[in-house]
Amino acid sequence: MARERYTRLLDLRPRWRAFINPWLLRLPNNPERLAFILHRTTGVIASLFLFFHIISTSTPARAGWEAWREEVLNLQGLTPISLLFYIAMGAILFHGINGVRLILAEALALGIGKPEKPKPPYIAPLLRGFQRRLLYATFALWIILWALLGYIMFFT
Amino acid sequence: MVRASVLQLLQYVTGALMVFLVSWHLAMRIPWLRGMESFIETLDATVVYGEITGFGLLILILAYATLFHGINGLRVILLELRHGEYWDRLVNVLALIVFIFFAALATYGIVGVEPPA
Amino acid sequence: MALLATRTAKLIPPKRVKVLVRRYDPEKGESWWQEYEIETYRGMTVLDALLKIKEEIDHTLSLRYSCRMAVCGSCGMVINGTPRLACQTQVAEVASEANPVVRVEPMYNFKVIRDLMTDFTEFFEKHRRVKPYLIRRDVEEQENPEYEYKLLPEEYEDFYQYSLCISCGLCVAACPVFASDTRFLGPQALAQAYRFIIDPRDEGWRERLEIVDSEDGVFGCHLAASCSAVCPKEVDPGAAIQRLRSLLLRYRLGLWRKSVSGPVGPMEKKAERMPLPPEAETLPGVSLEELEESKVEIPVEKLISG
Numbered sequence: 310m311a312r313e314r315y316t317r318l319l320d321l322r323p324r325w326r327a328f329i330n331p332w333l334l335r336l337p338n339n340p341e342r343l344a345f346i347l348h349r350t351t352g353v354i355a356s357l358f359l360f361f362h363i364i365s366t367s368t369p370a371r372a373g374w375e376a377w378r379e380e381v382l383n384l385q386g387l388t389p390i391s392l393l394f395y396i397a398m399g400a401i402l403f404h405g406i407n408g409v410r411l412i413l414a415e416a417l418a419l420g421i422g423k424p425e426k427p428k429p430p431y432i433a434p435l436l437r438g439f440q441r442r443l444l445y446a447t448f449a450l451w452i453i454l455w456a457l458l459g460y461i462m463f464f465t
Numbered sequence: 466m467v468r469a470s471v472l473q474l475l476q477y478v479t480g481a482l483m484v485f486l487v488s489w490h491l492a493m494r495i496p497w498l499r500g501m502e503s504f505i506e507t508l509d510a511t512v513v514y515g516e517i518t519g520f521g522l523l524i525l526i527l528a529y530a531t532l533f534h535g536i537n538g539l540r541v542i543l544l545e546l547r548h549g550e551y552w553d554r555l556v557n558v559l560a561l562i563v564f565i566f567f568a569a570l571a572t573y574g575i576v577g578v579e580p581p582a
Numbered sequence: 583m584a585l586l587a588t589r590t591a592k593l594i595p596p597k598r599v600k601v602l603v604r605r606y607d608p609e610k611g612e613s614w615w616q617e618y619e620i621e622t623y624r625g626m627t628v629l630d631a632l633l634k635i636k637e638e639i640d641h642t643l644s645l646r647y648s649c650r651m652a653v654c655g656s657c658g659m660v661i662n663g664t665p666r667l668a669c670q671t672q673v674a675e676v677a678s679e680a681n682p683v684v685r686v687e688p689m690y691n692f693k694v695i696r697d698l699m700t701d702f703t704e705f706f707e708k709h710r711r712v713k714p715y716l717i718r719r720d721v722e723e724q725e726n727p728e729y730e731y732k733l734l735p736e737e738y739e740d741f742y743q744y745s746l747c748i749s750c751g752l753c754v755a756a757c758p759v760f761a762s763d764t765r766f767l768g769p770q771a772l773a774q775a776y777r778f779i780i781d782p783r784d785e786g787w788r789e790r791l792e793i794v795d796s797e798d799g800v801f802g803c804h805l806a807a808s809c810s811a812v813c814p815k816e817v818d819p820g821a822a823i824q825r826l827r828s829l830l831l832r833y834r835l836g837l838w839r840k841s842v843s844g845p846v847g848p849m850e851k852k853a854e855r856m857p858l859p860p861e862a863e864t865l866p867g868v869s870l871e872e873l874e875e876s877k878v879e880i881p882v883e884k885l886i887s888g
C-alpha cells in the first residue's frame with residue numbers, strides 16, 4: 310500500500326529550460342550561471358556556424374572562384390547574411406574569452422579560491438576567487454571586441 | 466570506448482589551441498593589419514588564395530581542432546538532454562560521422578583549391 | 583550564501599504574509615498552488631510559518647523537517663525562487679511590507695512525494711556510489727585499530743570545508759546540469775568524492791577516481807557555481823569539483839600521485855632533554871651537568887611545605 314502510493318511521484322525538473330533560462334531560479338551572487346548559459350548557447354551557435362563556415366569556405370575548391378566572389382557579396386554592408394554572421398562572431402568571441410576562464414578554473418583549478426574554515430558572511434571561496442574578476446573582465450572585453458568587430462564589418 | 470577524461474582533456478587542449486588560432490584567423494580579416502581599406506577587400510579571391518597556400522596547414526589544424534571541440538560539445542549537450550542506450554549510441558555515431566564528413570570537406574577546401582583566374 | 587547576515591536579525595517581517603505553497607497530492611496525482619494568510623512575529627522562519635499553517639489552518643500540509651537549526655538538512659525547499667533551508671530563512675528576509683508574499687515550492691530536480699516532501703532515494707544512492715568512507719587496504723587494522731592515523735593540520739584544512747556537508751540537497755536543486763541529466767552524480771556526491779580522495783588516510787582513491795571519470799561524473803559539471811551560491815554550510819561544492827577534475831586530469835597524465843599516511847605508531851619515549859641554545863646562560867649556582875643527571879620529577883612535598 311505504502312509502496313503503491315510512493316510510486317506516483319511528481320517530476321518538477323526544468324530540463325533543458327535550465328540551459329537557456331537565466332531566471333529559472335533567483336540566485337544572488339551568481340553571475341557564473343549566466344556565463345554558463347551564455348557559454349552553452351554561444352557554443353551551439355558557434356558550432357552550427359562552423360558547419361556553414363566550412364561549407365561556404367570550401368566553395369573555391371568546389372565551385373570555383375566566381376562562386377566565391379558572389380558569396381562574399383552577401384557580406385557587404387547590412388544584409389541578413391552579414392547580420393547572422395555578426396551574431397555568430399559575437400557568439401564565438403564570448404565563447405572564446407569565457408573559455409579562457411573556464412580552462413583556468415576547470416582544467417587547472419586556478420582562481421577558485423582556497424578551502425577555508427567557513428566564516429561570516431559565508432560566501433564560498435569559489436565566488437570570491439580570481440575567476441570572478443575574470444568573469445567581469447570577460448563581459449567587458451566581449452562587449453568591446455564585439456562592437457569593434459561591428460565597426461570593422463559594417464563601417465569599413 | 467574512449468575515457469571521458471581523455472575526451473575532456475582534448476576538449477581543453479583544442480580549446481586552448483583555438484584561443485590562439487581563432488584570434489589569428491580573425492586578425493586576418495582586420496583590414497588595417499593587412500594594409501587594406503575595408504573588410505570586404507580582405508575576402509578578395511587573390512588574398513584568400515594567398516592565405517590558403519601560405520597557411521594551409523595552420524588552417525587545417527584550426528579546422529580539425531574546432532570541429533572536434535564543437536562536435537564534442539554538442540555531443541555532451543545531447544547526451545545530457547536525453548538518456549537511453551540507443552540514444553547514446555546514436556549521438557556518438559552521429560558525432561563521429563559529422564566529424565569525418567566536415568573534416569574531409571575542410572581538407573578538400575584547402576587541398577583542392579586552384580589559383581583564381 | 584550569506585544567509586546569516588547580521589542585519590537579518592534586526593529585520594522585522596510584515597504583520598501578515600501570504601504564503602503560497604505549491605502542493606501535490608499523489609493519490610489524485612494533481613498539483614496546485616494554495617494560498618494561506620498568517621500573522622507573523624519577529625524572528626519567524628519560513629519553517630515556523632509552515633508549521634503554523636499546519637497547526638492552525640490546514641493539517642494536510644506535508645513537509646519534512648527535524649532539527650529547526652540548519653543541522654539535519656531535511657527542510658530544503660525553493661523559497662521565493664531560491665533554494666534554501668526553511669529553518670534558516672527568516673520570513674523578514676524574503677517578504678517585505680511592499681510585497682508580503684512567501685512562495686514555497688518543493689526543491690527542483692527531485693521527485694516530489696507529497697507537497698513539499700521530495701524523494702531523496704536517488705540522491706543518497708549517488709552519495710553512496712562514490713564510497714563516502716575511509717577505505718584502507720588493511721581492513722583488520724582499520725577494524726581493530728591500535729593507533730590513530732596520521733593527519734597533519736594543514737592536510738586537514740584541505741578537506742575540512744567539504745566535510746561539513748549536511749546532505750540537504752540544495753546544491754542539487756540549484757544545479758542546471760542536474761535539471762536535465764539525472765545520471766549526473768551531482769555536486770554533493772562529487773564534493774564528497776573529492777573530500778575522501780584527498781584525505782591522506784584514504785587508500786580507495788583509485789576506485790573513486792574511476793567512478794567519477796565519466797561524462798555523468800566530474801565532467802558533467804560546467805561551472806555554473808550555483809551549488810556554491812546556495813549551500814547553507816558554505817561547503818563550496820563547485821570548487822571541490824574543479825579541484826577533483828584538475829586532479830583527475832593530472833592523475834591520468836601521470837602528474838599526480840597520492841601519498842597515503844598510515845597509523846602514527848606509539849608516541850616516542852622522552853629520551854633526552856632538549857639541548858639549551860649555545861648562547862644561553864645558566865643561573866648562578868646551577869650546574870647543567872648535574873641537572874642532566876638528575877631525574878625529572880616534581881618535588882610535590884616541597885611545594886606543599888614551602
Ligand code: SF4
Pocket residue numbers: 655746747748749750751752753754769770773809812813814815816817818819
Ligand atoms: S554541499 Fe551544501 S548544499 Fe549540497 S548537500 Fe551538502 S550542505 Fe547541502
Ligand code: FES
Pocket residue numbers: 647648649650651652653654655656657658667668669670
Ligand atoms: S529542520 Fe534541520 S535543517 Fe532545517
